[in-house]
Amino acid sequence: MAAAAATSGRKKGIRNLKMKLALLSMMIPGAIYLIINNYIPMAGLQIAFKKFNYRDGMWASPWTGLSNFTYLFKTKDAILMTRNTLLYNLAFIVLGTVFAVAIAIMLNEIRSSGAKKIYQVLFLIPYLISMVVVSYIVFAFLSYDNGFLNNSVIAPLGGEKINWYISPQYWPFILVLVHLWKGFGYSSIIYYATVIGIDSALYEAAVIDGANSWQRTWHVTLPGLKNTIITLTLLNIGRIFYSDFGLFYQVPQNSGALSNVTTTIDVYVYRGLTQLNDVGRSSAAGFYQSIVGFIMVLVANLVVRKIDRDSALF
């Protein structure tokens, strides 16, 4: 009896082990990919402290201490790209959130469900398109010779044609506009999904208390959205050192005249790698981005944990 139990116990143990090994084996391809695509490049960040040459490659190039960094921070590029990256992201976060929340509330307040559906479908269209195509569309509007704005809006009104691609003063507005245009559908749907989830009893109670629609929005909808707003803002703050390379490189068509207002860290790193062939400074900038970016996520999360534990990411 006891022996039989022991055998069946061992059998069960073997079955258990087999199951665990099977589960682990499933993860092998993904694990290999993460190691290659994500973890080796993390280790590769050490390149920022090396004097890179293509013969020795990433791992064997000689160490050079902090010289890449002193070289980078001596130029005005470091301040310029940090300023651009931070300010654009700040504008994106503030305007993007306000805009998306407003649209979400609007979608909720609209009564016709057919119209609601159509709005959602169409609002998402810009999100589906690659930045390359967006840059073509922007070009159709802004081209000096053929652009829609110069030919069909400014000229008929008797204005002077504007050479958009060499006029940096317009680009902060253009880039913010393009960003909002491309992304508002996506984020308003996230917020709208949260609004739908708000307990309808709260609205009923508000109506019984005589609240009008502004008061309902202010006292029920917005508090209901608070957690989602915090979480998404936190995610965005964590990405505040990163930028959409396509938006800043492709949409202004890599125009040199605009580089003061379009050079973000990602653009700088790319230019250094490909056009200037300056891996040293570029990798220092990349290291700076990775590390400060990482600290930003941790700090943002810590702050949120202090305010409201449930909204924190981890």
Add this chain to the structure above:
Amino acid sequence: MESMVSTKKGGQIAMHIIGILLCIACVAPFILLITSSLTEEATLVKNGYSFFPQVWSLESYAYISRKAAVIFRAYGITVLVTVVGTVSSLFMTLLFAYPLSRKELPFRNVLAFFVFFTMLFNGGLIPTYLMYTGTFHIKNTIWALLIPSLLMNAFYVIMMRSFFTANIPDSLIEAARIDGAGEYRILFKIVLPLSLPMIATLALMVGLGYWNDWLNGLYYLTDENLFSIQNVLNKMVSDVQFLKTNQTTVTSAVDVSKLPSVGIRMAIAVIGVIPILVVYPFFQKYFVKGIVVGGVKG
């Protein structure tokens, strides 16, 4: 809830006006892109891009269908990469996310952190580029379009794991085990059929990622035979830009006469966009679901 939350009639009208204006803002730029590609070249040069061209013409499209084998080749590569990439990506994500959702998995927390950490910290372009080109030699191979950054990401893994945790009851797995089914069999015969809406949602998002990707081509390809449609579009912009900035000095690097005219460039952009716009309405439901599930932490 909706009957309770009634807004006054004026408010409704105002909101519809805003809604319609936003719809126009979303759609009109694409219409401009399409009308530009359908405008006769001379009209385009005279009047610029416009919503109502004076003279319509299919010449740009005729040109593409006659001459540009490059475009069709690029189109083929885009389709190939999108299909192969999406299928492989879904397989890897599925195989990685499912075990993470099972309590029996050894080192479960460590493995979950292993994935999650890649969302917090990354090596960035330079080490990634140097590794892929220096160690794996994917420069100017088709792998360059398939593998870097797109094949699997932590976000989708976590999204899928959450789906399994919420929707696949432990008792179901347990019952299958008692019947003697192996883990792979359980995954593909029981869990997978129950997860089709999730798979469809992810397929759409991953597929869109591959279709629209131009960064991998920009970083890793110089051989134009491997260009996807997005890379061709990108190349045309940079060639024109190159000409403009080097008008006085350049002689040989870019041959002006070989550059497609403005109308043709717009037509190629339209060809790159049309499949998305055609497919989108049918999958819109899944897409919105994907955004909702993926939007907030998993």
